[in-house]
Amino acid sequence: MSAAGDASLAASLVAVDPAGLGGACLRSPVQPARTQWLEMVRELLPHQAPMRRVPFNIDDGRLLGGLDLAATLKANRPVAERGVLAAANGGIVVIAMAERLSPHTAACLNAVLDGGEILMQREGVRIQDTAAVGVIALDEGMSEDERLPASVLDRLAFLIDLEGYDLRTPLGALHDADDILAARRRLPGVSCPEPLVIALCATAIALGAGSARVSLLAIRAAKAAAALEGRDEVTAEDASTAGRLVLAPRASQMPRALAESPQAEGGDSPPAGETNIEPPPAPDSAPAVQADVAPDAPAQISEEDFQDIVLAATQAAIPRGLLATLRGAAAQRAPNAGAGRSGATRTGGVRGRPTGTRGGSLRGQARLNVLETLRAAAPWQRIRGRTTAGDRRIQIETADFRITRHQQRSQTLTIFAVDASGSSALHRLAEAKGAVELLLADCYVRRDQVAVVTFRGRTAELLLPPTRSLVRAKRALAGLPGGGGTPLAAAIDSAMKVGAQSRRRGETPILVLLSDGRANVSRNGAGGREAAHADALRAARLLRHTGIGTLFVDTSPRPNPLAADLAAAMDAHYIPLPYASAETLSRIVTAATRGAPPRSTRA
């Protein structure tokens, strides 16, 4: 089926079982196709089912519920307010710009998707509310590392990519609201025969597609598909649909069973091949055999055929680019790229230690300091009381509101730009790696984030986006190959970009550049030492203007005037590695960090 057909089918399935399937992640820029798709879901949902749209930066109070301040003051007792999720019970919540969802909001959302209910303790009220909702996450991310947090992705059945979708063929609904209603009625009675459960699980494992939770979502999708078709039992066709829509977009490896023929594998027995060869001795496979002989089971099709059918259908639907990148990239990266982004992005003024109060209005995520508010209102009580004699309530006005201020330590991001070119690499790459590891250990102690940019050949590459996970940094470095030219200018540019981004997030970036300073590839990718050095110097001067603290570690065998030049141009601490002991490096980085004093943010 075409991509448009699949997108429409996913819309129908979401409408059939929003809470069971978790929903969908719609990766697409703002475009008519996206609007059409959302419209389609709206049309298909039963009329009473709500569909609420929320912004990515919604505060917890609005999302989950909290204290309704206006009502609380009026009633003189805490009054809870329902959040959007509770209000959308039985329907769908649409999250705009979901790639910007904070890890914290994502975690709240996950808890609700898992339990189908809201359990909250906030602001003096306890909230327990059912919220069986589906989530449609609108992911407008432009680049690979701008994505919906992986933990949420794991709970949504469908990943629909409308990027580059052809606008000339509008998306058309495959079903109407009556079909959906009929399917909804039928769904509770739909069952999935054991061989198909096995087939879907085997496909998920063969493709490395997600956790056990995703396998379960695939089975639910198959059931919803069967219900839509008016069947009470899932067929191979429904399972293939589920494989195509749920598993294929998550494939992280080539299916081994297809790469080699299953029979040839015998010895190392991947799980998919195992069941093919002999009936497994495990006791839980017994029902599978029974299902095969059961009269209404499709008698001619054996279990391994099911697996082949589902796997083939799923594999055919894997986006073409996906496998190409997988084959190309030595799958060094952690399976869930994007998780690295979650090293807390600080939102101003709502986190950290409370440091006193100030007057202000209750907008956004500001937290009311009740006692200070009462204190502020106290002197005026007699005057205000005149208007309502006999009423012993405390009169509080907007001007009395006092809001807790918070102080947070600014997060530091240490960007390592590592020269892996031939000139550097042959002798010193190992030492440079050693130095980086040392600094990483230091970052760990200080709870900094780290990012790694490497450069060799013609370009610089962001090997590791900012993360707190040092294991990933270590892994990224370990697999770093050496050789090729030294595109210093590109490296400085790339590191600067990462630094600038981190600054926009309110962090303090520090750049540690490890290189021998012998640039020989200029910005346009051409060779030539002089042009390359001039380019590098220009980039260095630009870097100085950004004011990012920089440490230049000269990795050449003896101190090198070119490197010293560059270091001077970027106003960096220059350290020739041969003389730099572990302590020196560590001390200098620490000193550079101290340059960033604790930042006091106003709420």
Next chain:
Amino acid sequence: MAESRPVFPFSAIVGQEEMKLALICSAVDSTLGGVLVFGDRGTGKSTAIRALAALLPPMQAVVGCRYACDPTDRESWCSECAERAPEAALKSRSIPVPVVDMPLGVTEDRVVGALDLERALSQGIKAFEPGLLARANRGFLYIDEVNLLEDHLVDLLIDVAASGENVVEREGLSVRHPARFVLIGSGNPEEGELRPQLLDRFGLSVEIRTPTDLAERVEVVKRRDEFERGRSAFVDKWKKEDAALRRRIVAGRKRVAAVVMPDPVLESAARLCMQLGTDGLRAELTLMRASRALAAVENAAQVSAAHLRRMAAPALRHRLRRDPLDESGSSARIDRAVLEVFGP
């Protein structure tokens, strides 16, 4: 907290033996210091912990006490119980073991307790309204995604988990009350790491992975699906096994104090910790306690080297002087040390 819906039964959880064992041991000996479950997404971390709560037998608590004080343990009483006790004998009642969720969005006042808003607004009385820490006393405090918890809440937890007492000095209130709970945390290490200080507060730590074995995966998915379709029926189906496990935990609790720790076993525990270069005595103590809890669960009169071996990884994994970059991981290092100390 009353569960509104039946939860997935503990015995029905497929695989993840190390996690189940660690949870059972922490239920047998609450002084062990809780369990940290780190692992992949969708591996049933939260499911297991909620299931454990449903499994535990009820406990006796003082009637009217906001901190659910134990009527038989005079030393652990809160100040209110201590004041009332001499005048009248404290009445007790049977309550389920509290399992308190600490949701990520929680505000500090709900955790430590705060000024009672209602009474402050309507009557102008300064009264203390206990928070989550008070409710978790003698029970479990569960934090999902513990590695994403806000820093100031982590600081707070580190302090309370160590002292077993919650000291509130805020909004003009000055209150202290017992807060002894088993801390259970779960999370995905890829989303952020845990502060070493908080790491140390957890007695045991387990790592879990997504099952890649087909039979296991199919079983996980099938049971989950069956549960979702008919919760009560599914819970009934596993009732017997859950009850058997509950009996083992109860028996283990009674037995644990009497389990003998022979000197040679103690010595090898010490050697293991020295071999691994763990800091301080906490590692050895936890390893001893965990092995003793395991022996108690398995109805053994004394701790054997085999018990020690099985608990070595969960008790020590997160306490190794950490080379933050050693990817081979703590588990491999422990395995090596275990082989050296105990032989193959």
